[in-house]
Amino acid sequence: MPKREIEDCQIxxxxxxxxxxxxxxxxxxxxxxxxxxxxxxxxxxAGTLLSWTTIRRPPTAFREEGPYHIAVVDLDAKLRVTARxxxxxxxxxxxxxxxxxGTRNDVPVFQEIDA
Amino acid sequence: xxxxxxxxxxxxTRFGPQPGKGIVQLAVEAAxxxxxxxxxxxxxxxxxxxxxxxSGPLTGQEVLxxxxxxxxxxxxxxxxxxxxxxxxxxxxxxxxxxxxxxRQCDAALVxxxxxxxxxxxxxxxxxxNCAMDNLSDGVSGLTFPGLFGMAWRLYEQRxxxxxxxxxxxxxxxxxxxLLNPLAQMGRYLTDDEIEQSPFICDPMRxxxxxxxxxxxxALVLAADELIETGGAVPVRVLASAQTRGAARIAGHSDLCSxxxxxxxAHLAFKEAGIDRSDIDVVELHDCFSIAEILDSEDLGxxxxxxxxxxxxxxxxAVGGDLPINPSGGLLAKGHPVGATGVGQIYETVLQLxxxxxxxxxxxxxxxxxxxxxxxxxxxxxxxxxxxx
Ligand SMILES: [Zn+2]
Numbered sequence: 001m002p003k004r005e006i007e008d009c010q011i012x013x014x015x016x017x018x019x020x021x022x023x024x025x026x027x028x029x030x031x032x033x034x035x036x037x038x039x040x041x042x043x044x045x046a047g048t049l050l051s052w053t054t055i056r057r058p059p060t061a062f063r064e065e066g067p068y069h070i071a072v073v074d075l076d077a078k079l080r081v082t083a084r085x086x087x088x089x090x091x092x093x094x095x096x097x098x099x100x101x102g103t104r105n106d107v108p109v110f111q112e113i114d115a
Numbered sequence: 116x117x118x119x120x121x122x123x124x125x126x127x128t129r130f131g132p133q134p135g136k137g138i139v140q141l142a143v144e145a146a147x148x149x150x151x152x153x154x155x156x157x158x159x160x161x162x163x164x165x166x167x168x169x170s171g172p173l174t175g176q177e178v179l180x181x182x183x184x185x186x187x188x189x190x191x192x193x194x195x196x197x198x199x200x201x202x203x204x205x206x207x208x209x210x211x212x213x214x215x216x217x218r219q220c221d222a223a224l225v226x227x228x229x230x231x232x233x234x235x236x237x238x239x240x241x242x243x244n245c246a247m248d249n250l251s252d253g254v255s256g257l258t259f260p261g262l263f264g265m266a267w268r269l270y271e272q273r274x275x276x277x278x279x280x281x282x283x284x285x286x287x288x289x290x291x292x293l294l295n296p297l298a299q300m301g302r303y304l305t306d307d308e309i310e311q312s313p314f315i316c317d318p319m320r321x322x323x324x325x326x327x328x329x330x331x332x333a334l335v336l337a338a339d340e341l342i343e344t345g346g347a348v349p350v351r352v353l354a355s356a357q358t359r360g361a362a363r364i365a366g367h368s369d370l371c372s373x374x375x376x377x378x379x380a381h382l383a384f385k386e387a388g389i390d391r392s393d394i395d396v397v398e399l400h401d402c403f404s405i406a407e408i409l410d411s412e413d414l415g416x417x418x419x420x421x422x423x424x425x426x427x428x429x430x431x432a433v434g435g436d437l438p439i440n441p442s443g444g445l446l447a448k449g450h451p452v453g454a455t456g457v458g459q460i461y462e463t464v465l466q467l468x469x470x471x472x473x474x475x476x477x478x479x480x481x482x483x484x485x486x487x488x489x490x491x492x493x494x495x496x497x498x499x500x501x502x503x
Contacts, residue, residue, distance in 0.1 A: 024365055026250050031366075051370055053264030053316045055256060059244045060237045062256040070257045072265060072364055080365040082255045094272045107255045 009045035011100045011108050013079060014038045024081045043077035045100025045108065049092065050074050052085050073098055073110055084109040120215045121349040121501065123222075123342055124153025124335035125461045130449035131232075131299030133329040138167075138174050138230035141331040143186045145454075146226045149333035150187065153222075154346040157187065160335070161220020163194040166207030166227035167453035169242045173234045183226060192220075200246035201402060202357075202487030203227065204332070204456025205494030209355040211336050221338045227457030228331035239327055243452075246488040251363045260324055262489055263403040264316030266370045270405065271318070273371065274420035278318070282309045283426040284404045285322050288440050291433070292447025294473035297458075299328055299449030323404040328449030332457040334464075348468045353480070354386035354497040360490040367490065375493035376413035376486060383482070383495040384415075391415050394497075395478035396466045397437065398459035400486040401444040407431075410484055411439060414495070433473055441466070441473040456485035460496060467500045479503035 014025040018035035022043065029036055050072040058066035071085035086101065086109050098110040126148025128141050136144075142165070150157060165180035176182070180194035199206045204227030211223035231239055240258070247253045270276050285304060292301030304322060312321035342349050360375030361367045368374060384391065391414075399414065401407035408422035416437055417425060425431045431439040442448045442462040445455060463481035465471040480503065483496045 024251065024363075051265035051269040053261050053268065053319075054314070055258055055261050055316055056314055057240070057258065057260070057316075058256060059258060060241045063237075065256065068256060070255055070261050070265070072370060082252050082257060082364045084255060094269050105254050 009100050010042040011045040011075065012040050012042055015041040022077060022079045024079060043075060047073040047075040047098055049094055049096040049098050050080065051094050052088065071110060081108060083107060086111050088112060117216045118218055118338040120212050120336050120338065120352040121342060122334050122352060122460070122464050122498070123155065123337045123349045124149040124347055125333070125464050126152065127297055127332040127458060127461045128330050129297045130328045130330035130451055130458065134233070136329070138170055138176060138179065138228050139182055139186060141230065141329060142179065142183045142226050142228040145228070145331040145333040146183060146187055146224060149335050150224070152347045153335035153337065154343045155222050155335055155337060155341055158190055159341060160189055160222045160224050161192055162211065162214045162223040163189065163192060164207040164211045164223065164225050165194070165196040166204035166457055167196055168198055168200055168203050168229060169245065169452065170230065172242045173238065174230050179228065199492035200487035201400065201452050202456060202485045202492040202494055203453040204458070205483070205485030205496065206357055206456070206492065208334065208457060208460060208496065209357050209494055212352050212355045215336050215338055221341050223336045225334045225336065225457055226331065227454040229451035229453040230329045231327045231451060232329050248362045251365070252489060257364070258316065260316040260319055260403065262364060263405050264319045266409060267318055267405040270371045270409070274423060276423045278310060279306060280423040280427045281323065281404050281408070282306045284401070284407045285309050285446060287426055287432055288401060288444040288446040291441050291473055292443025295443050295448055296472060298443040298447050299326055301443055301447050319403060319405065325402050325445035325450040328451040330449060330451035330454045330458070332454045332461045334457060334460060349501045350464045350467045351499040351501055352496070353389070353499045354383040355494065356382035356386060357494045358382065359492060362491045364489055371409055372413055373409070373486060373490035373493065375490050376410060376484065376495070379493045379495040380414045383497050387497040389480060389497065393480050394437070394482050396441060396463060396475040396481045397439045398442055398444070398462050399439060399484040401440055401446050402450060404446065407439065407444065410486065414482070414484060433475055438475045441471065441475055456483070456494060459483040459485060460498065463498050467498060
């Protein structure tokens with residue numbers, strides 16, 4: 001993936017205006033200082049795959065989409081998010097570099113960055 | 116001065132599909148058996164705590180605590196339903212224990228019940244997902260098996276887990292279930308059968324998952340002065356700890372561990388004043404095969420990464436150095452969600468009385484572990500033989 005494109009991929013998270021904590025949200029109080037001054041900001045969408053699975057028996061609301069992949073990703077911006085993973089290669093493993101390539105229902109969708 | 120609390124009567128229905136029996140009928144059956152066994156007069160029972168997760172959506176019936184008390188002919192006592200997803204039963208037990216311990220009453224009834232198998236798979240999946248934080252994890256399309264599928268994959272990479280090690284947990288618990296008359300699906304399974312069952316959430320397969328169940332279990336807790344000589348053999352409640360963990364997956368510090376279990380185990384051992392090496396039998400929350408491995412490490416029974424070897428080496432079998440889930444666990448006994456935590460205590464009481472069909476010989480101390488949601492609620496209880 002070209003470098004330019006990687007820089008363009010961003011993900012919206014909550015930033016505490018009082019203490020600077022970042023949180024994937026949604027929530028109304030800062031989990032660290034309990035301030036209600038939370039602003040949505042964009043952070044770089046690059047991160048590291050913590051783990052992933054394939055949902056073969058989806059909940060009713062997602063029935064039409066199955067099977068699909070769910071991942072937990074540690075963003076370079078130092079926060080962890082639950083997300084979708086698209087088109088994982090057969091050998092993809094925890095520790096793989098991934099990039100946010102869009103959203104679905106406000107949930108980030110990640111794709112493996114070609115090694 | 117607090118009162119010492121003992122379990123003086125137990126009752127349980129079989130776990131598994133029970134067509135024709137509603138949730139109230141199941142609960143009354145278990146509770147009536149527990150009250151009769153205790154020999155305690157119903158007017159002495161001063162509180163009822165009812166563990167149930169999802170009777171509203173699945174059966175259209177709520178206020179179960181009051182309704183069941185009415186059927187049982189209890190006095191107009193406080194009747195409380197508690198909900199903490201899969202930990203609902205354990206939480207109900209802890210509240211009953213606190214009520215007796217703090218002298219709010221001399222005896223209390225705990226009932227856990229769930230009725231699930233009449234509902235469609237879609238309804239059940241939707242209902243179970245109520246136990247997820249639907250502002251965050253729920254909207255991603257994650258499921259509970261999915262959470263454990265991810266934990267498995269990470270554990271596999273970190274510790275070199277093999278399919279055969281996880282299958283050993285499945286084979287042990289399913290075989291234990293064969294010896295438990297209350298169990299839903301005891302069975303001798305081969306590694307091949309397990310490995311050829313369909314994927315649910317890779318790498319997790321069908322036999323790695325507990326079944327949907329109907330069932331109820333009940334306990335009568337009492338202060339020492341109410342214990343009748345000649346009644347059922349009492350079992351001491353040495354500790355009951357309840358903790359909260361992160362409500363969202365992203366809030367967990369590690370996918371291979373649940374903070375709530377670690378904290379509850381710490382509190383429970385402190386309260387009981389015994390060591391992990393004193394525990395003779397464990398009933399823990401094996402909603403999925405991999406969960407048994409994570410839970411046993413979280414409870415502090417072995418170092419991280421070692422839980423996987425134990426089942427394969429037979430160390431968690433009845434007769435091993437730490438028998439885990441001799442009842443068959445959730446994997447084989449079944450998981451009627453609200454009844455599970457109470458059922459674990461029922462099984463452990465039988466072990467400590469020396470009266471279990473799959474007996475751990477001379478057990479003096481037992482531990483139960485009940486985990487709810489994505490690790491948001493946990494209870495750990497420690498029971499002891501009355502004379503231990
Ligand atoms: Zn803050």
